[in-house]
Amino acid sequence: MSAKLMEDVMSLCKRRAFVYPGSEIYGGLANTWDYGPYGVLLKKNILDFWWKTFVQDRDDMVGIDSAILMNPRVWEASGHVANFADPLMDCKSCQERVRGDKILEEHLKTTIAGLSNAEIFAKVMDEKIPCPKCGKVNWTEPRAFNLMFKTYQGVVEDTAEQIYLRPETAQGIFVNFKNILDSTRMRLPFGVGQYGKSFRNEITPGNFIFRTREFEQMEIEYFVRPEEKEALFDQWVADYKTFFEKLGIPNDKLRLRFHEKDELSHYSSKTVDFEYEFPFGWGELMGIADRGTFDLDQHTKFSGEKLQYRDPVTNELFVPHVVEPALGLTRTFLITLLSAYEEQKLEGDEMRTVLHFAPQIAPVQVAVFPLQKQQSEEATKLYKELKPLFRAEYDESGAIGKRYRRQDEIGTPLCVTMDFQTVEDGCVTVRERDSMKQERVKVEELKTYLFSKLM
Numbered sequence: 001m002s003a004k005l006m007e008d009v010m011s012l013c014k015r016r017a018f019v020y021p022g023s024e025i026y027g028g029l030a031n032t033w034d035y036g037p038y039g040v041l042l043k044k045n046i047l048d049f050w051w052k053t054f055v056q057d058r059d060d061m062v063g064i065d066s067a068i069l070m071n072p073r074v075w076e077a078s079g080h081v082a083n084f085a086d087p088l089m090d091c092k093s094c095q096e097r098v099r100g101d102k103i104l105e106e107h108l109k110t111t112i113a114g115l116s117n118a119e120i121f122a123k124v125m126d127e128k129i130p131c132p133k134c135g136k137v138n139w140t141e142p143r144a145f146n147l148m149f150k151t152y153q154g155v156v157e158d159t160a161e162q163i164y165l166r167p168e169t170a171q172g173i174f175v176n177f178k179n180i181l182d183s184t185r186m187r188l189p190f191g192v193g194q195y196g197k198s199f200r201n202e203i204t205p206g207n208f209i210f211r212t213r214e215f216e217q218m219e220i221e222y223f224v225r226p227e228e229k230e231a232l233f234d235q236w237v238a239d240y241k242t243f244f245e246k247l248g249i250p251n252d253k254l255r256l257r258f259h260e261k262d263e264l265s266h267y268s269s270k271t272v273d274f275e276y277e278f279p280f281g282w283g284e285l286m287g288i289a290d291r292g293t294f295d296l297d298q299h300t301k302f303s304g305e306k307l308q309y310r311d312p313v314t315n316e317l318f319v320p321h322v323v324e325p326a327l328g329l330t331r332t333f334l335i336t337l338l339s340a341y342e343e344q345k346l347e348g349d350e351m352r353t354v355l356h357f358a359p360q361i362a363p364v365q366v367a368v369f370p371l372q373k374q375q376s377e378e379a380t381k382l383y384k385e386l387k388p389l390f391r392a393e394y395d396e397s398g399a400i401g402k403r404y405r406r407q408d409e410i411g412t413p414l415c416v417t418m419d420f421q422t423v424e425d426g427c428v429t430v431r432e433r434d435s436m437k438q439e440r441v442k443v444e445e446l447k448t449y450l451f452s453k454l455m
């Protein structure tokens, strides 16, 4: 894969209403992106597919939608105030700001987890790593830069309480653990799913929507008995493998990478990342972590509220362990696009750009065309019948070949064309996106046909 693929996908995203640069008419705001009419559909369809797979279709899962703004003590308890920081270094010559660990990793071409700020500084100076902007070796010592966005609650800023925009959706689940136990009949093992916006003041955002400061997550906290943890951890890895397969992500673009001991987050005793082969190299797609009892213990300590589980049969009281599959929605959106994108050479010099989306997540599932204006009325009638059942679009402008290309570019799996023969034989032409094969289908059988192909 090349950098060209990322450029091509970004250009398609802008041209075909998937993703626009944020606040563009004001000159933009660095690393912010807006999801356009097809983008918002694709993102929602991925989210719905995740929710259906991991919440709706399972008896051991429930959902929650907790507030983005939380009591600041939550982030003290979770360890984010103390630990959620990157080592920031400034170039004293040109004021360029970099992550000390990142320039060291790039220089040494290896991961360097577990080093203290003083050790990072010593190594950067020993290796004489120059500033990427001005080329001088004139660094400040690293200082911890907390990635949480701060804001104020209340009208008068100096008397108002400082709070944070949540950096992960997970804590909203932990702080509601007791509420969920008291108000539902969930029994171990069970999980809680939550999706929504998270915010991190990343020092090095970039690679389009791969790393942004505002992004969306789809997280699960799965509460288990300690003795069943290992097996359930492996089951989550297997379940996500299947999920990515169904999403249309090729197997050879994914790999699993276990974290080294010194690389683990402060809350985790074991983490495995699903990595994807992005055009810029292998990068994290999601993490599955063994969080043990860390979060429930910490919130018990900081809130005074006992976060425990009583076994209904044995009456045993204990703190459940947690397995956490944490996936980024906006990052999944990116890999879905990268995996689906193809520029295909057709006969002669003709080319087409096609997005091979799985039908369940395609922004438009079926497009309806009249071959000529004479069939407009009948084709519109058919479109209106299909619209409540499928994500459908109507198009009568331009030559039929052009209309097919437009739908290929947004990944529409099927196009239905009504022509002059339809009046005689009661059939329409259905054209399939990937094979470009066409077949005649009876109008009265069309809905059943579409259900079998698209749902």
Ligand code: GAP
Pocket (backbone or CB within 6 Å): 167, 168, 169, 170, 200, 202, 209, 210, 211, 212, 213, 214, 215, 216, 217, 219, 284, 285, 286, 287, 324, 326, 327, 328, 329, 330, 331
């Ligand atoms: N609750 C655990 C947690 O948040 P994480 O590995 O920091 O773990 C989980 O984040 C996922 O969220 C990542 O694997 C990635 O998909 C997504 N993510 C994290 N930071 C992101 C960012 N700045 N931009 C886009 N996605 C991000």
